[in-house]
Amino acid sequence: DAGITQSPRHKVTETGTPVTLRCHQTENHRYMYWYRQDPGHGLRLIHYSYGVKDTDKGEVSDGYSVSRSKTEDFLLTLESATSSQTSVYFCAISEFLPGATNEKLFFGSGTQLSVL
Amino acid sequence: QKEVEQNSGPLSVPEGAIASLNCTYSDRGSQSFFWYRQYSGKSPELIMSIYSNGDKEDGRFTAQLNKASQYVSLLIRDSQPSDSATYLCAVIDSSNDMRFGAGTRLTVKP
Numbered sequence: 001d002a003g004i005t006q007s008p009r010h011k012v013t014e015t016g017t018p019v020t021l022r023c024h025q026t027e028n029h030r031y032m033y034w035y036r037q038d039p040g041h042g043l044r045l046i047h048y049s050y051g052v053k054d055t056d057k058g059e060v061s062d063g064y065s066v067s068r069s070k071t072e073d074f075l076l077t078l079e080s081a082t083s084s085q086t087s088v089y090f091c092a093i094s095e096f097l098p099g100a101t102n103e104k105l106f107f108g109s110g111t112q113l114s115v116l
Numbered sequence: 117q118k119e120v121e122q123n124s125g126p127l128s129v130p131e132g133a134i135a136s137l138n139c140t141y142s143d144r145g146s147q148s149f150f151w152y153r154q155y156s157g158k159s160p161e162l163i164m165s166i167y168s169n170g171d172k173e174d175g176r177f178t179a180q181l182n183k184a185s186q187y188v189s190l191l192i193r194d195s196q197p198s199d200s201a202t203y204l205c206a207v208i209d210s211s212n213d214m215r216f217g218a219g220t221r222l223t224v225k226p
Binding site (some may be wrong): 039041042043058059104110 | 120126148152158159160161162165202204206208213214216217218
């Protein structure tokens, strides 16, 4: 596996509480992504980062924020968790610019988040 | 809405058979196409990429692309039980966004 570590691996929380998921990479890749995966929807992009302090919204960004203060770390925060945010969250990294023909995503092991 | 569609399955084939997985996409400006494999409870991993019309072969896997029909497929020859997984089709659309289908679950029966 590429050097990507997600933490925690599992999280159970209550509605209305803040939650932060961490993605740490040792590959020094510039591009980092947060996806959520739900049955019937596949992987959907939440936020992405093109570098330190350079982030942007993806397809399903409402209710989420991100930060990237170091190349190796990309944090996803649910400001006030809701039951609709129960999902599996994957971090991904890429060495090449999105859309480049040699783009390849490497995924972390995922975080199973349950919001009760 | 730019969409990537896959039959959710499950697709069941006997060991040694050819498994055929299909994907259609709505954005005609899409240029790059990928197949990821995801074992149950694991993360997706890239197995094939294809960028031009026609076939691309890699071992037992063949990706086929037809841009006119907006169709991409993955053939797995001599299917093995270890190929049992969910296969995700991914497309880089005209906005340079990578979009994933919901996946097709494949079961290869010994």
